[in-house]
Amino acid sequence: MISLLKEDRMRSLRAWLGEFAADFDALLFPTECAACGIESGSAVFCGECEEKLLAGAGDACERCASRLGPWSRSDDGLCRWCRGRRLGFDAAFALGPYSEPLRTLCLRVKHPTDGWLARRLIDLLMKARRDAIERAIGVRPHYLGGFAPLVVPVPLHRLRNWTRGYNQAEAYARRLAAVLGIRYENALRRVVATPKLAGLSRTERAEVMREAFGVRPGYDKHVRGRVIALVDDVMTSGATCDSAARTLKQAGATRVVVVVIGRTDI
Ligand SMILES: [Zn+2]
Ligand SMILES: [Zn+2]
Numbered sequence: 001m002i003s004l005l006k007e008d009r010m011r012s013l014r015a016w017l018g019e020f021a022a023d024f025d026a027l028l029f030p031t032e033c034a035a036c037g038i039e040s041g042s043a044v045f046c047g048e049c050e051e052k053l054l055a056g057a058g059d060a061c062e063r064c065a066s067r068l069g070p071w072s073r074s075d076d077g078l079c080r081w082c083r084g085r086r087l088g089f090d091a092a093f094a095l096g097p098y099s100e101p102l103r104t105l106c107l108r109v110k111h112p113t114d115g116w117l118a119r120r121l122i123d124l125l126m127k128a129r130r131d132a133i134e135r136a137i138g139v140r141p142h143y144l145g146g147f148a149p150l151v152v153p154v155p156l157h158r159l160r161n162w163t164r165g166y167n168q169a170e171a172y173a174r175r176l177a178a179v180l181g182i183r184y185e186n187a188l189r190r191v192v193a194t195p196k197l198a199g200l201s202r203t204e205r206a207e208v209m210r211e212a213f214g215v216r217p218g219y220d221k222h223v224r225g226r227v228i229a230l231v232d233d234v235m236t237s238g239a240t241c242d243s244a245a246r247t248l249k250q251a252g253a254t255r256v257v258v259v260v261i262g263r264t265d266i
Contacts, residue, residue, distance in 0.1 A: 034108075034117060035101035044120045049101060056096020057128035064238055065092035065263045087238065088245030089230065089256040091136045095125040098234050098262030106233050106262050109168045118171035121261050126179050136257045137229050139180055147226045151177035151184045154232040154244050155213070173231035176259060182229075187219040188244055197239065205239035212240075213247040224252030234262040 032039060033046035035053070040046040045053065059068050061079035064087070068079055076083070096102050105121060108114045126133075137149045153173035170186065177184035191214040197205045215223055228248050235241055235258065245256035 034120070035105060044117075045124075050124070053096060053102065053124055054128045056102065057094070057125065060094060060263070062091060063087065065094040065235065065258070065260065067097055067263070067265060088242040088249060089258045092235065092238075092241070092258035092260070092263075093125070093129050093133050093136070094235065094259075094263035095121060095128065095261045096263070098236075098264045102262050106168075109171065109233065109261075110166075112166040115166075115168075115171045118168060119175040122172055122175040122179065125259070125261070133229075133257070133259065134180065137180070137182075138227050138255075139182060149182050149227040149229060150187070150222060151180070151182055151229045151231060152187045152223075152248070154230060154240060155186070155188050155190050169232045172233060172259075172261065173229075176229060176231055180229075185219065185222050187215055187223055187228075188213050188247065189216050190214075197236065202237045202239065205237045206242065209239045209243040211243075213244050215247060215251040220251050223248055226253055227255045227257065228253045229257050229259050231259045233260065234264070235260045236264045 031041060033049050034044050035049040036046060038046050043050075060066060061068055061082055062077045063082040064079060066079050066081065098106070105117060109118045109121070139149060151173050153167060153169035156167045156169070174184055190212055192212045194208055194212050197208065200208065228245075230241060230244055230248065232241060241258045241260075245253075245258070248256050
């Protein structure tokens with residue numbers, strides 16, 4: 001009788017623990033698609049949304065990552081905007097156009113509690129463009145020698161960083177470095193307070209951003225002679241990435257490859 005009672009209690013304890021584990025799982029591992037909210041099992045994105053997100057990564061300008069249409073394609077794989085234009089960076093990759101569902105996902109990642117989503121978006125970008133990104137950065141085994149590439153996030157302005165205490169570009173950059181197995185360094189800082197760029201023309205943005213960045217004291221030695229993967233969440237006019245890339249080149253970087261999640265149409 002006593003043993004039966006014990007068994008019963010054990011059973012209810014097991015059931016309770018099972019329920020607790022399921023709740024805990026649901027809390028840690030979302031069961032709803034992060035993009036559309038439908039049931040997606042243990043996957044972060046449902047099949048349809050993942051397909052849609054991956055489809056946005058292809059057919060883009062090799063230089064600035066903006067989408068190529070039949071009207072904007074040239075023989076050299078560049079868009080009309082990039083042909084004959086001098087840019088601070090040498091190549092750019094994006095997960096896709098900065099439109100839905102990517103726009104809402106990027107906005108969510110601005111909140112520190114949704115940092116896990118930054119990792120999943122980088123994983124998607126890797127799924128779509130890993131080979132091309134590795135080729136552009138020149139990822140190669142360490143035993144081949146030379147300077148290994150470096151991953152650097154675009155910094156937020158100091159004041160904005162203080163108030164929010166979190167830079168989403170760092171979350172993306174850390175994941176990219178971990179996945180590619182290359183070093184991460186927070187090598188840049190903002191040296192000039194810049195106003196919000198929204199509403200400014202491309203020329204005005206370029207002017208505002210011109211001297212916005214500097215290499216952190218003591219970081220020149222990490223940057224010199226290296227290929228840099230420069231990471232941000234969204235590229236709009238390209239003025240921010242252009243200025244950050246020029247700063248890195250002035251410090252001796254040999255090549256700068258921009259990696260972003262969203263790219264606005266130019
Ligand atoms: Zn979905
Ligand atoms: Zn282009």
